[in-house]
Amino acid sequence: MTKVDFANSDSTPKCPYCEKEITTIERVQKNTGLVIINYIFLCPNCKKILSISSSH
Numbered sequence: 001m002t003k004v005d006f007a008n009s010d011s012t013p014k015c016p017y018c019e020k021e022i023t024t025i026e027r028v029q030k031n032t033g034l035v036i037i038n039y040i041f042l043c044p045n046c047k048k049i050l051s052i053s054s055s056h
Contacts, residue, residue: 018046025050 012021026042041051 015043015045015048015050017043017048020045 012023014020015022020043022043022045024044026044026047028040028042030038030040032038037055039053039055040049041053042048043050
């Protein structure tokens with residue numbers, strides 16, 4: 001198995017869509033059932049979805 005090293009960075013990430021710097025990520029919470037919560041993470045500039053996650 002290949003080893004992956006992690007390095008700390010002080011750079012500011014850019015949105016892969018609008019390419020503006022991201023200093024904040026917007027989070028939208030959607031409850032879809034008794035225990036399942038979906039989180040949608042958005043670029044604050046262009047509002048495109050960066051990621052989606054679920055909590056059970």
